[in-house]
Amino acid sequence: MQNGYNRVILGSCTSRIACHVISATVKGQGYSLSADIQYVDARWEIPIVLPLLGCTAQELNLLCCIDGLKTVKSLKSPPFGINALVSSFVSLLQEENPSRECTIVRTAGKLTPFHFNRIPEINDSMVPLATRRRQKRYNLKPEESIPSESFCPICNSPLNKSELFSLSSSKICDGSTFGAGCCSSCQFQIIPKDPSSMEQFHLLLPQKMVSQAKNSTSANVNFLGEQIEDCLLLDNDDEN
Incomplete structure (x- = not known):
């Protein structure tokens, strides 16, 4: 951002993304998989673009x-x-059938992308038809509201409903509860199982990561509170 750049372009191609699709599925990251395989990923401070996705x-x-x-x-x-x-x-699948990598990525591409995967609106007749089709497919309609997302403080993957419930029921303020705000994959692979080791692990984390986890928890609790409040009956409603 200091040099005026507002995008990060990665060279991830179909072959690498095909491997990521299968490995993420094996690791239990199926819910957040669609976020990693789109042309645009704006959940980071600087958006990421994958121009070689189809190669x-x-x-x-x-x-x-x-x-x-x-x-x-x-x-x-x-x-x-x-x-x-x-x-x-x-690699073995690709040797048997050269179209396997493309098939894997196309199949994963049917997953519904998140709101931060939207392609910016481009009203230009010179834009290729394929780009306009992707824009029409992935972008929200004007009347659609943008959902609130909470992210894992370690891998920044979107959290599913069960993980959100665990996140909202705990306050991430120390090492003993930090793991509750992480996705199930990070809890299984990264978070120490021994409670005595968790405090030391928490101290080694970057302060920015811990602060982000606290802010995410607070925002998520407020969001759930608003949803619950909409379903509550007021005293006047009981009388009616």
């Missing part, structure tokens, strides 16, 4: 070869863990 790694390598561009191979991850297993699995 496979093989296509990009071929393009670089034709244009004489040098490529750098990424470091191989350790041959264990969910991400490594999924990567090997998707």
Whole structure:
């Protein structure tokens, strides 16, 4: 933002996103999956854009070869863990059928995106038809209200209803209750199971992350309170 940039462009392509779709599903991140595979992700302070979403790694390598561009191979991850297993699995599927990666991403693309995945309105006849179709599909209608979202303080994934209930019933003020505001995936993979280790874990967290968790809890409690208040009967209503 200091240099005037207002977007971060990532080079994630169809091949990498296909791996992410399967690994996120295995890790129990199915609810927030649709947020990670859209062209625009504005839940961060600086929005993220994925312009290579529709290109496979093989296509990009071929393009670089034709244009004489040098490529750098990424470091191989350790041959264990969910991400490594999924990567090997998707590579095997791709060898058997070159369209498997695209099929995985297209299938995941049927999930309903979140409001922060909306593509900015563009009223220009020069805009490609595919872009306008995506804009029409992903954007909310003018009369639709933007829902309130709460996010996991660790991975910033949207929280589902059960996680929101856990978040609203606790006050994130110390290490013993911080885990209640995290998504189920982070609770399983990152949050220490031993209560005695939780306090030390909480002290190691960035202060900004802890503050964000507190603010999210307060906002969510107020939002739920407003929803409950709409359903309550007033004394005058009882008399009628």
